[in-house]
Amino acid sequence: MLMLSRIPKWNLGLIVVLILEIIIFGLINPRFWNISILLNSFNDFIGIAIIGFFVTLVMITGGIDISGGSIIGLTSVVIGILSQAIGLNIWISIILAIVAAGLCGLLNGILIAYGRVQAMVVTLGGLLLYSGIAIVLVGVSGVSAYEGISGFPGSFSNLAYGTVFGIPSSIILFIVLFIIAYVLLHFTKYGRYIFLTGINQNAADYAGINTKKIIASTYVLSGLSAGIAGTMLTSYLGSARADFGSEYLMSILTVVVLGGTLITGGKGGIIGTALASIIVGFLRVGMQMGGVSTQYIGLATGLLLIISVALLSISSSTKENMKKLLRPKFMKEGNV
Amino acid sequence: MSKFKTLMKKREFRTLFFLVAIFIIVGLVNSDFLTIGTIQNSLKSSLLYIVLAVGLTVVLLTGNIDISVGGTLGLSAAVSGLLLKNGGSIFVSIVVAILIGAIIGLINGLGVTKLKISSFIMTLGMLEITRVIQVIYTDGQWVENLPAGFKQLSQMNVLGFNLLLIIVMAGVIIVHLFLTRSRKGRYFSAIGDNVDGAILLGVPVQRYVTYSFIASGVCAALAGLIFASQIGFISTTAGLGIEMTVIAASVLGGVSLSGGVGTVIGATIGAVIMISINSALIYMKIPAFWNDAISGLLLITIVVTDAVLSRRADKRTKKERLKARVLHQEEVSINHAHAK
Numbered sequence: 001m002l003m004l005s006r007i008p009k010w011n012l013g014l015i016v017v018l019i020l021e022i023i024i025f026g027l028i029n030p031r032f033w034n035i036s037i038l039l040n041s042f043n044d045f046i047g048i049a050i051i052g053f054f055v056t057l058v059m060i061t062g063g064i065d066i067s068g069g070s071i072i073g074l075t076s077v078v079i080g081i082l083s084q085a086i087g088l089n090i091w092i093s094i095i096l097a098i099v100a101a102g103l104c105g106l107l108n109g110i111l112i113a114y115g116r117v118q119a120m121v122v123t124l125g126g127l128l129l130y131s132g133i134a135i136v137l138v139g140v141s142g143v144s145a146y147e148g149i150s151g152f153p154g155s156f157s158n159l160a161y162g163t164v165f166g167i168p169s170s171i172i173l174f175i176v177l178f179i180i181a182y183v184l185l186h187f188t189k190y191g192r193y194i195f196l197t198g199i200n201q202n203a204a205d206y207a208g209i210n211t212k213k214i215i216a217s218t219y220v221l222s223g224l225s226a227g228i229a230g231t232m233l234t235s236y237l238g239s240a241r242a243d244f245g246s247e248y249l250m251s252i253l254t255v256v257v258l259g260g261t262l263i264t265g266g267k268g269g270i271i272g273t274a275l276a277s278i279i280v281g282f283l284r285v286g287m288q289m290g291g292v293s294t295q296y297i298g299l300a301t302g303l304l305l306i307i308s309v310a311l312l313s314i315s316s317s318t319k320e321n322m323k324k325l326l327r328p329k330f331m332k333e334g335n336v
Numbered sequence: 337m338s339k340f341k342t343l344m345k346k347r348e349f350r351t352l353f354f355l356v357a358i359f360i361i362v363g364l365v366n367s368d369f370l371t372i373g374t375i376q377n378s379l380k381s382s383l384l385y386i387v388l389a390v391g392l393t394v395v396l397l398t399g400n401i402d403i404s405v406g407g408t409l410g411l412s413a414a415v416s417g418l419l420l421k422n423g424g425s426i427f428v429s430i431v432v433a434i435l436i437g438a439i440i441g442l443i444n445g446l447g448v449t450k451l452k453i454s455s456f457i458m459t460l461g462m463l464e465i466t467r468v469i470q471v472i473y474t475d476g477q478w479v480e481n482l483p484a485g486f487k488q489l490s491q492m493n494v495l496g497f498n499l500l501l502i503i504v505m506a507g508v509i510i511v512h513l514f515l516t517r518s519r520k521g522r523y524f525s526a527i528g529d530n531v532d533g534a535i536l537l538g539v540p541v542q543r544y545v546t547y548s549f550i551a552s553g554v555c556a557a558l559a560g561l562i563f564a565s566q567i568g569f570i571s572t573t574a575g576l577g578i579e580m581t582v583i584a585a586s587v588l589g590g591v592s593l594s595g596g597v598g599t600v601i602g603a604t605i606g607a608v609i610m611i612s613i614n615s616a617l618i619y620m621k622i623p624a625f626w627n628d629a630i631s632g633l634l635l636i637t638i639v640v641t642d643a644v645l646s647r648r649a650d651k652r653t654k655k656e657r658l659k660a661r662v663l664h665q666e667e668v669s670i671n672h673a674h675a676k
Contacts, residue, residue, distance in 0.1 A: 064456075111636065117643045118593050120401075120456075124584060125636035132629025139625035246577075250464055253457070263454045295471045295572075302464030309458070310451040 105223015391555025399595025441553025528595025
């Protein structure tokens with residue numbers, strides 16, 4: 001019982017939803033209970049999940065990053081052009097592409113933290129700019145924009161389809177990035193600073209924390225994660241296109257917010273994001289198996305988003321305020 | 337001269353200046369660009385965005401955001417399009433579209449004010465929901481073969497000007513006057529500027545925030561009608577991604593996302609800029625794939641410069657105020673004399 005009470009209520013709720021989801025979809029179509037199908041379905045939402053982990057950090061500082069989806073497309077195109085059109089080694093192109101994604105994040109971060117422009121505006125500009133650069137790269141290199149760049153070596157597609165000790169590599173990546181984000185946020189000084197910055201930036205500044213650096217760094221991490229997601233997606237689909245990831249925006253934000261991270265900053269956790277990403281991912285798989293057209297999935301995720309946030313803000317905002325008033329150690333709350 | 341200076345300081349004026357600069361530069365490269373026909377064409381194709389930007393500005397003024405405009409546009413266009421196709425009258429279909437917009441806006445507004453959902457999330461969810469409802473309603477089909485009478489609405493001319501263009505421009509001016517001159521209209525920016533202050537002044541904040549979302553929904557529905565009339569068919573992806581363009585247009589026009597700052601005229605100019613870039617690229621013979629990159633770069637550059645400029649101005653006024661407080665009036669004037 002003690003163990004149960006240590007898990008935050010929101011995450012407990014998410015676990016219950018996840019279990020219910022697995023049971024219900026399994027009853028509709030027993031194939032859903034096939035472990036290997038479930039594990040392989042991770043490939044479909046790994047991008048959303050890993051960007052979600054690091055957008056969680058961004059959102060805890062009180063910012064928002066909506067440029068992740070377009071960075072995926074840019075990474076994909078950069079990998080394709082470097083390896084196919086220029087002829088670099090595939091692994092070097094991947095590293096360069098992820099570095100480029102990090103640079104996109106860095107540009108976001110610098111403009112937001114040091115230029116003190118609203119995160120929403122900067123990342124909106126970034127959304128247009130990065131996908132625009134990807135389209136320009138495709139246009140300049142003269143590749144067919146519709147078919148994309150293909151013909152990658154087999155070792156590259158092993159990234160998404162390979163297994164390590166029988167476990168699909170996307171699951172390994174999911175776990176590795178989950179651990180990195182979790183440790184960063186919940187076990188390091190850096191993570192504490194992220195929470196402090198989100199709760200009260202001025203106070204954090206006075207406490208001697210370089211909040212600008214902290215804020216800028218979260219965007220770099222988010223950009224890098226989008227780069228990794230772009231690499232995985234390119235490997236999974238076997239071709240590089242500029243419009244990859246363009247429909248991810250909604251899902252990424254859904255996952256982070258459904259995971260219990262406040263859009264106003266200061267509160268949130270990686271476990272919630274991870275659970276929410278699995279819930280949303282399985283929802284997609286389950287509905288497809290249940291014979292629901294993919295076009296209708298938006299209805300479910302949209303409703304899920306609104307209802308979960310309504311629950312979060314109604315129940316927890318009043319409770320949180322009370323807790324903050326009664327207990328000065330509210331930092332513990334963030335430490336899920 | 338001083339009047340000119342205050343005009344220069346206005347954000348919309350800087351945007352207008354920028355728009356004129358674009359036209360002149362492109363006109364220098366290719367003089368075909370500077371004909372009345374081209375200018376009216378780029379105004380005509382930005383009509384849709386102007387209407388959306390006006391509605392969005394009202395929401396942005398209160399410090400909220402409405403991302404669902406694209407979904408509202410698609411849904412209302414599809415529903416009224418099907419009505420028209422099945423022999424409904426134009427008047428009825430317009431009323432139905434406006435009603436749909438108003439209802440979606442009302443739901444958004446109630447979610448934001450009563451359920452305390454952040455407007456970004458609420459409208460993002462609504463965007464997705466309205467898209468699916470549109471697909472369900474139209475069975476995933478395109479709405480085609482709209483009656484010719486309806487399509488003609490967007491082509492009608494009065495005194496050589498497009499009728500819709502005149503109506504929209506008149507609408508923009510009326511909304512501008514309402515928001516800046518009338519007592520109730522100024523409630524919107526008061527809420528965005530300082531919610532607590534507005535509450536203390538007796539502004540019914542929740543009601544006016546809801547009104548703002550309804551206004552935005554209605555504008556999106558009107559934009560949907562313009563879309564249907566101009567294009568003549570409604571695909572299932574009508575208005576996909578339009579919300580980002582419209583937000584960018586409003587921000588370009590000097591509307592602040594944190595509320596309280598901005599005018600619909602500025603947003604209108606911003607919308608015209610966003611669309612003029614497209615035709616400007618064609619006239620400068622630059623391939624169309626540069627479009628997004630240039631818009632994005634432009635948005636970031638303008639917004640960052642603007643933020644830096646306004647912060648510098650802020651600092652200066654603060655310094656002056658501090659000086660006035662620390663030194664007495666005589667000393668200030670003595671200092672002035674010294675400085676001279």
